[in-house]
Amino acid sequence: MxxxxxxxxxxxxxxxxxxxxxxxxxxxxxxxxxxxxxxxxxxxxxxxxxxxxxxxxxxxxxxxxxxxxxxxxxxxxxxxxxxISRTDRPRDELAIKLALALTTPGVDVRSVVQTQRTATMRALQELTRLKYSSDNPDDLPWRLVLDAMVFHAEAEVRWLDHCESSLVRHRPPAAGPTPLSEAVGHSGEEARR
Amino acid sequence: MxxxxxxxxxxxxxxxxxxxxxxxxxxxxxxxxxxxxxxxxxxxxxxxxxxxxxxxxxxxxxxxxxxxxxxxxxxxxxxxxxxISRTDRPRDELAIKLALALTTPGVDVRSVVQTQRTATMRALQELTRLKYSSDNPDDLPWRLVLDAMVFHAEAEVRWLDHCESSLVRHRPPAAGPTPLSEAVGHSGEEARR
DNA sequence: CGGAGTATGCATACCTGGTATGCGGACCGC
DNA sequence: GCGGTCCGCATACCAGGTATGCATACTCCG
CATH class of the missing domain: 1.10.10.10 (Winged helix-like DNA-binding domain superfamily/Winged helix DNA-binding domain)
Structure with a gap:
């Protein structure tokens, strides 16, 4: 709404x-x-x-x-x-993704976390670049919107690091291969049945 | 998706x-x-x-x-x-709301910020209560989801405080009444045209 | 036994947010 | 004046989501 x-x-x-x-x-x-x-x-x-x-x-x-x-x-x-209450916010897609990754066989959760962390850090850099290369420093609403995204991204990085350390504590490092990742690139072979 | x-x-x-x-x-x-x-x-x-x-x-x-x-x-x-990239996330309703509040005549932005801050702090307390009253401390996915919400809520509080201090810096404290707030409770008088 | 109540699996109708597309008029250049 | 293109506006359609209908099956009695 x-x-x-x-x-x-x-x-x-x-x-x-x-x-x-x-x-x-x-x-x-x-x-x-x-x-x-x-x-x-x-x-x-x-x-x-x-x-x-x-x-x-x-x-x-x-x-x-x-x-x-x-x-x-x-x-x-x-x-x-x-x-705005907590209940009427949209689903947190990243959190769902990680929670599912933890219980899906053949998924390397650590690499999911690391991939996301890299992407979020890149977004963060882009945001700070935007923030300082601004030509309209007096546009308060826009600056606050930008700050909101920065704060969210920072929190996300912190959370990902937190996940990483929780994983180390609670899951033994994987030894074998990660079966699911090998399925990439063979899409459609079964779809045309 | x-x-x-x-x-x-x-x-x-x-x-x-x-x-x-x-x-x-x-x-x-x-x-x-x-x-x-x-x-x-x-x-x-x-x-x-x-x-x-x-x-x-x-x-x-x-x-x-x-x-x-x-x-x-x-x-x-x-x-x-x-x-998950920054561009395919849903709109941040709170940020939009505050940005609009800043340019809408007759809105007391400070009270909007304070109301939200109170609500978010309450949500945060509820989350920590949930986190520690858990009967299944070994459910890693669930704990991480909960942590994600905590991190987001904390970032939101920080951002609201940041907005507050930005407001103090850039906007003179309002003196007159806040016309819009007086419209609450008279809904429908005009709707039946 | 039989029948009311209830839980479960499934399907449909509908609402909302959103994109792609169609359409007419205004404003060009020549 | 005539074709192109941009703009304001409208419509059709799609996807995600909720509410609701509707059978079957099971339970719990009298």
Whole structure:
């Protein structure tokens, strides 16, 4: 429900139409998360259906602007006043992956951890590069979004190291080959049955 | 695509049918993320459509077990060998919310930050309580999943504090009332147009 | 025994977020 | 004026996910 409230917040600034909304949304987070234009229209029509937004007559140039209603303002205020709870966050794909790797036969968990760690470190470097090569150091929202990603990436690296040491403590280092990894590259042989 | 590969990994252990798969999936992460039964069946049929899985004839008691194919094994190995990149993660709803709060008129950003911080700290306490009141200290996958959530929550608190101090540096403390917050509770007055 | 209640395996309908594509008008260059 | 291309907008469709329906089978009684 992030986009729904995001559009509402933008409309709180004043009337806007579809493309303006997309541009404003992407700009407000420094184009970190792109927003599909089709999604904007479907979300707008749902917002109108729910009475949180009202569509205005088309302008001369054909754009259909929307404005927020009082009900929409109330919903928006409620959103800002309500913390995001742990239960309504998306699944942590990395955690699931590692948990499954631990119980799947033939998987070298250590190399999964190391591969991920390398990738995350690379992302972290890219983020700090972005942070300091910025040409708009006064864009506070964008800087905070970037910081959020840095903090998350750092936590992920710490967690991966923690996994590594837990593995050393609880699992004997593997001796034999890792059967599953040999299956890569033979895809499709069975699929065409 | 997390569930897709999750089910594949479970089938790598051996043949299983729908309910077994759901139970195994939930158990492997300590029932942290529930999995809907309907999702299991739709995902299984898509996996079969894509040749990664093969359905076996119904057993006498009516269950239809599935087994992984060689193509499925290859796909699974590829998944384990490929790190999760920053770009295919879901949107960070909290970061978006705060970025929007900064540019939405009439929003008290400080109170948004504080409300979230309180909620996250509470979640953190709950997590540590869970961690130490565990009756199965040898369940390594579950412990690591729990640790992942702890690390994320800690990073979130740090980030919120960072936002707080950035706000103090860059924004003068608000003086007037916060108009938007007064709209709460009047929802619907305009909706019935 | 028989019938109500309940758990289980399975299937379907539907909602939501998202991408790809179609379409008409405005603004070019020539 | 005419073809191209960009823009604002809309539609169709797909995938992931939840809620719900629906049989069968099992249990627990009177």
């Amino acid at each position: 992030s986009i729904r409230h995001g559009l509402l917040a933008l409309l709180e600034r004043g009337q806007m139409y579809g493309y303006q909304l997309r541009a404003a949304f992407e700009e407000s987070t420094g184009s970190t998360w792109p927003l599909n234009i089709g999604q904007v229209y479907t979300t707008l029509s749902r917002l109108e259906r729910d009475g949180l937004v009202r569509s205005l007559p088309e302008s001369a140039s054909g754009q259909r602007p929307y404005e927020i209603t009082d009900a929409g303002r109330a919903d928006l205020a409620l959103w800002f006043a309500t913390p | 997390s569930i897709r590969h999750g089910l594949l990994a479970l089938l790598e252990r051996g043949q299983m049918y729908g309910y077994q798969l759901r139970a195994a999936f939930e158990e492997s992460t300590g029932s942290t993320w529930p999995l809907n039964i309907g999702q299991v069946y739709t995902t299984l049929s898509r996996l079969e459509r894509d040749g990664l899985v093969r359905s076996l004839p119904e057993s006498a008691s009516g269950q239809r077990p599935y087994e992984i194919t060689d193509a499925g094994r290859a796909d699974l190995a590829l998944w384990f060998a490929t790190p």
